[in-house]
Amino acid sequence: MRRGSGIAALLxxxxxxxxxxxxxxxxxxxxxLNLWVFNEPSGSFTDAAKRCSAASxxxxxxxxxxxxxxxxxQRQSLVRRLAAKDDSIDIMGMDVxxxxxxxxxxxxxxxxxxxxxxxRAGTLKGPLATATYQGRIYAAPANTNTQLxxxxxxxxKNPASTWDGLIAQASRLPKAGRIEIQGAxxxxxxxxxxxxxxxxxxxxVANNKVTPGPAWSKAAxxxxxxxxxxxxxxxxxxxxxxxxRLAFEQGNAAFELNYPFIYPSAKEGNPKIFKEIGWKPYPxxxxxxxxxxxxxxxxxxxxxxxxxxxxxxxxxACLRNEPNQREAAAAGGLxxxxxxxxxxxxxxxxxxxxxLIRESVDKGAVRPPTPAxxxxxxxxxxxxxxxxxxxxxxxxxxxSGKLNDALxxxxxx
Amino acid sequence: MNRRYFGWxxxxxxxxxxxxxxxxxxxxxxxxxxxTLNDGRLxxxxxxxxxxxxxxxxxxxxxxxxxxxxxxxxxxxxAVVLASMAAYAIARLxxxxxxxxxxxxxxxxxxxxxxxxxxLYNMWRNLGLFDTWPGLIIPYMTFTLPLAIYTLSAFxxxxxxxxxxxxxxxxxxxYQAFTKVxxxxxxxxxxxxxxxxxxxxxxxxxxxxxxxxxxxxxxxPAAISQFPGASQFQQPTGSIAAxxxxxxxxxxxxxxxxxxxxxxGLTAGAVKG
Amino acid sequence: xxxxAVEAPARPRRKVLTGRAKAERKLGWTLCAxxxxxxxxxxxYPIAYAIYLSLLRADLRFPDDRTWVGLTNYITVLSSKLWWxxxxxxxxxxxVSVALELVLGMLLALVMHRAIFGRGLIRTxxxxxxxxxxxxxxxxxxxxxxxxxxxxxxxxxxxxxDPTATTEGFWNYVVVILTEVWKTTPFMALLLLAGLTLVPxxxxxxxxxxxxxxxxxxxxxxxxxxxxxxLVALLFRTLDAFRIFDSVFIISNGNNPNVESVSVLGYNxxxxxxxxxxxxxxxxxxxxxxxxxxxxxxxxxGTSLSQQRGD
Numbered sequence: 001m002r003r004g005s006g007i008a009a010l011l012x013x014x015x016x017x018x019x020x021x022x023x024x025x026x027x028x029x030x031x032x033l034n035l036w037v038f039n040e041p042s043g044s045f046t047d048a049a050k051r052c053s054a055a056s057x058x059x060x061x062x063x064x065x066x067x068x069x070x071x072x073x074q075r076q077s078l079v080r081r082l083a084a085k086d087d088s089i090d091i092m093g094m095d096v097x098x099x100x101x102x103x104x105x106x107x108x109x110x111x112x113x114x115x116x117x118x119x120r121a122g123t124l125k126g127p128l129a130t131a132t133y134q135g136r137i138y139a140a141p142a143n144t145n146t147q148l149x150x151x152x153x154x155x156x157k158n159p160a161s162t163w164d165g166l167i168a169q170a171s172r173l174p175k176a177g178r179i180e181i182q183g184a185x186x187x188x189x190x191x192x193x194x195x196x197x198x199x200x201x202x203x204x205v206a207n208n209k210v211t212p213g214p215a216w217s218k219a220a221x222x223x224x225x226x227x228x229x230x231x232x233x234x235x236x237x238x239x240x241x242x243x244x245r246l247a248f249e250q251g252n253a254a255f256e257l258n259y260p261f262i263y264p265s266a267k268e269g270n271p272k273i274f275k276e277i278g279w280k281p282y283p284x285x286x287x288x289x290x291x292x293x294x295x296x297x298x299x300x301x302x303x304x305x306x307x308x309x310x311x312x313x314x315x316x317a318c319l320r321n322e323p324n325q326r327e328a329a330a331a332g333g334l335x336x337x338x339x340x341x342x343x344x345x346x347x348x349x350x351x352x353x354x355x356l357i358r359e360s361v362d363k364g365a366v367r368p369p370t371p372a373x374x375x376x377x378x379x380x381x382x383x384x385x386x387x388x389x390x391x392x393x394x395x396x397x398x399x400s401g402k403l404n405d406a407l408x409x410x411x412x413x
Numbered sequence: 414m415n416r417r418y419f420g421w422x423x424x425x426x427x428x429x430x431x432x433x434x435x436x437x438x439x440x441x442x443x444x445x446x447x448x449t450l451n452d453g454r455l456x457x458x459x460x461x462x463x464x465x466x467x468x469x470x471x472x473x474x475x476x477x478x479x480x481x482x483x484x485x486x487x488x489x490x491x492a493v494v495l496a497s498m499a500a501y502a503i504a505r506l507x508x509x510x511x512x513x514x515x516x517x518x519x520x521x522x523x524x525x526x527x528x529x530x531x532x533l534y535n536m537w538r539n540l541g542l543f544d545t546w547p548g549l550i551i552p553y554m555t556f557t558l559p560l561a562i563y564t565l566s567a568f569x570x571x572x573x574x575x576x577x578x579x580x581x582x583x584x585x586x587x588y589q590a591f592t593k594v595x596x597x598x599x600x601x602x603x604x605x606x607x608x609x610x611x612x613x614x615x616x617x618x619x620x621x622x623x624x625x626x627x628x629x630x631x632x633x634p635a636a637i638s639q640f641p642g643a644s645q646f647q648q649p650t651g652s653i654a655a656x657x658x659x660x661x662x663x664x665x666x667x668x669x670x671x672x673x674x675x676x677x678g679l680t681a682g683a684v685k686g
Numbered sequence: 687x688x689x690x691a692v693e694a695p696a697r698p699r700r701k702v703l704t705g706r707a708k709a710e711r712k713l714g715w716t717l718c719a720x721x722x723x724x725x726x727x728x729x730x731y732p733i734a735y736a737i738y739l740s741l742l743r744a745d746l747r748f749p750d751d752r753t754w755v756g757l758t759n760y761i762t763v764l765s766s767k768l769w770w771x772x773x774x775x776x777x778x779x780x781x782v783s784v785a786l787e788l789v790l791g792m793l794l795a796l797v798m799h800r801a802i803f804g805r806g807l808i809r810t811x812x813x814x815x816x817x818x819x820x821x822x823x824x825x826x827x828x829x830x831x832x833x834x835x836x837x838x839x840x841x842x843x844x845x846x847x848d849p850t851a852t853t854e855g856f857w858n859y860v861v862v863i864l865t866e867v868w869k870t871t872p873f874m875a876l877l878l879l880a881g882l883t884l885v886p887x888x889x890x891x892x893x894x895x896x897x898x899x900x901x902x903x904x905x906x907x908x909x910x911x912x913x914x915x916x917l918v919a920l921l922f923r924t925l926d927a928f929r930i931f932d933s934v935f936i937i938s939n940g941n942n943p944n945v946e947s948v949s950v951l952g953y954n955x956x957x958x959x960x961x962x963x964x965x966x967x968x969x970x971x972x973x974x975x976x977x978x979x980x981x982x983x984x985x986x987x988g989t990s991l992s993q994q995r996g997d
Contacts, residue, residue: 521725634822
């Protein structure tokens with residue numbers, strides 16, 4: 001019947017189209033490895049991909065696929081496809097907080113010892129910890145990032161080394177007496193909270209269990225104190241990294257906790273202030289106990305459904321090898337994860353605080369390594385932002401209840 | 414008399430401006446030079462085609478266009494075929510279950526798509542249909558069937574089927590009767606229904622953003638919502654505006670050409686005869 | 687034959703179908719079958735599947751941990767402040783936008799019906815909002831109102847804040863509702879227009895002769911006679927408004943708890959967190975809400991869908 005053949009034709013058309021939308025194939029012998037990561041503006045990722053493809057001796061070719069610049073959208077896109085067993089994701093650039101989630105969900109492959117060995121040699125401890133889950137290495141640390149305490153040398157001679165001290169110093173200044181930090185309800189405020197908790201000697205989640213303790217109250221107290229003091233920016237509850245940078249760069253604050261990107265920005269944007277910028281390690285919570293700085297960055301993970309795992313491991317390890325990290329540091333300003341690059345003269349010239357970055361990252365505060373990190377982060381953000389509304393009494397009970405729900409997949413915060 | 418004209422003229426003008434203004438705004442926005450995007454003006458201070466050039470630099474947008482057109486056309490084709498058969502039966506034949514089908518179709522028209530998206534995502538990922546054309550074509554067909562069936566049955570009820578018998582009496586074969594008498598009468602209704610279905614598939618966002626994620630199958634609404642900026646700190650406002658204009662122009666033309674049909678189709682579905 | 691005449695009222699007799707009638711039935715079912723099968727497979731089956739998933743702990747981030755948890759997911763959702771907040775947002779947006787659409791739609795329908803000239807032009811321009819991709823419309827309104835993205839409205843109105851910032855609850859609503867109203871008033875107007883054309887002109891003429899004003903004629907003649915059409919339009923629009931997703935998603939950038947609608951919440955749980963258990967519970971609850979609204983309209987307000995059913 002006319003109807004039957006019509007439908008058969010349509011179904012075969014549909015099948016053809018579906019077949020045509022398959023993943024990356026391979027030419028005779030040479031594997032195509034699809035790399036998925038955001039568009040790095042200086043081109044260091046593009047160069048690394050080319051170099052590693054050339055160094056493979058014809059065994060593989062890395063194709064650079066660009067993801068959105070927004071970390072949340074990157075994760076959304078990857079996660080949905082990985083859950084759908086997409087085999088066209090060979091290597092992906094993973095934010096450090098995704099390791100536990102992707103590993104538990106079996107979306108990335110654990111690194112076999114023969115490949116993991118080279119990852120450990122010379123890599124800073126902090127980044128390596130972000131790529132590890134339950135004792136196994138799941139990704140190759142490519143670059144890292146951290147926050148330093150930036151201050152105005154012309155306004156403060158000797159910044160305090162604790163939060164209380166800084167708040168007191170800032171409040172006493174006649175003008176620009178502010179501490180800029182990220183207080184909006186997003187990942188940035190969770191970074192702050194986590195660093196505080198770990199600086200106070202505690203943890204938020206360990207071994208997939210929530211670990212409430214006095215460190216939490218101390219962290220909540222510090223945040224609340226800063227938010228209600230004279231040292232707080234009035235818009236603290238909506239400030240993210242860029243607004244903090246702008247406020248400090250325009251001379252409205254004496255102190256800033258932020259990533260090193262503020263340094264080249266100030267050089268261009270406000271040379272007068274730039275001359276007066278000094279840097280110190282992330283403040284601590286108690287006198288005598290150094291603070292633990294945040295750790296950010298990118299790790300290269302290998303997709304679980306890749307058709308070429310061996311090539312992918314090799315390529316990922318190559319993408320973050322010494323020459324590639326050197327270029328990423330010098331051209332893109334991406335702090336390396338290999339310790340010895342911090343001695344690279346060009347990097348040190350552009351980033352005179354390179355040694356401080358290395359130290360901070362080596363001993364930094366890794367964010368809670370749990371597969372439910374997305375929900376954990378949301379719960380924390382909603383509880384500590386706006387910081388001026390933190391209720392220090394009962395804080396620990398409130399947050400631990402929410403985090404326990406998050407870990408049980410009851411994450412409807 | 415003049416006052417009446419004036420009154421209606423004003424009313425017409427208000428309607429036209431209200432309807433067209435947002436489109437006008439997007440047009441202006443798309444023609445703004447990228448460095449002036451944040452100037453807060455309605456009309457560009459600096460005119461430029463940069464935004465349009467920009468979206469064709471990467472293949473994301475052209476892929477999305479291709480996907481949108483292909484998926485919408487195929488979904489329309491299948492939906493119209495299936496709906497025509499059902500509508501023909503409903504309009505002309507008598508059989509139990511007619512009311513059931515119509516009630517079921519009505520119920521489906523009321524379904525919240527989000528309730529279906531979760532299970533569909535799970536089903537599709539197990540069947541390998543995630544991020545593929547069929548993965549979108551199937552839900553589109555389904556959710557446009559109620560509209561299509563209603564519109565078509567309303568049209569088909571208007572057709573004087575006796576003409577078919579008259580043609581037979583005049584010596585025509587059933588095939589000739591159909592193609593020469595019935596088909597031309599049915600064509601406008603089918604065409605209108607196709608337009609309505611196409612608009613639905615072209616516009617959809619929920620399914621597109623849930624069941625696709627790469628240029629392999631992402632349609633324009635989903636792609637636009639995920640446009641990256643040219644660099645980390647530049648907003649994609651200009652590119653979104655340019656892309657929006659490109660997908661709006663065909664719709665505006667279609668509406669201009671077929672407004673009579675579209676109105677007839679929408680109102681036929683709502684009122685019997 | 688006479689037996690039939692006597693017995694028919696007391697006992698329903700089985701209809702004896704002629705061969706032709708049987709063939710007609712078979713043809714009818716065969717022709718409807720493909721459409722019916724597609725509709726069943728792609729709507730009924732997923733809903734059943736959603737109900738099933740909602741009773742499990744099904745989180746794609748913990749793939750080995752699939753256990754039966756009964757109604758736990760529902761309790762999680764129903765005891766969550768966020769869920770009720772979102773239901774509130776959705777209800778507010780629904781009520782306000784539908785009310786505005788009804789009023790404006792009626793006005794537009796009257797213009798379309800009685801315009802002396804330019805009817806074609808009016809219809810065309812009224813259809814453009816209908817045809818435009820919702821995402822495009824949402825972006826247009828968002829960009830116009832967002833000072834962070836170069837909008838001209840905040841400047842025009844002398845605002846010193848950004849109406850689309852996540853902290854501006856009230857203004858977020860305003861933008862979302864404006865988008866919705868702009869986009870769907872034409873559709874509402876068309877549905878109402880269909881009802882308008884059914885009101886007999888003679889009634890209006892007679893009333894004019896009796897000295898009734900336009901206002902009186904509208905409320906005493908037009909509206910009562912249009913009641914069925916109005917109810918049908920209201921039913922469809924309310925259901926549509928409750929299911930709102932596109933405009934809210936775009937204007938709030940997917941993560942503004944101040945205007946989150948229940949559909950966006952469902953989307954976040956299902957496709958961002960990949961928490962299929964809780965997400966499915968939300969889906970089922972939304973489905974029940976929609977069914978409830980439909981029930982309310984049909985049984986409560988007496989919306990007559992018989993015309994849609996082709997009776």
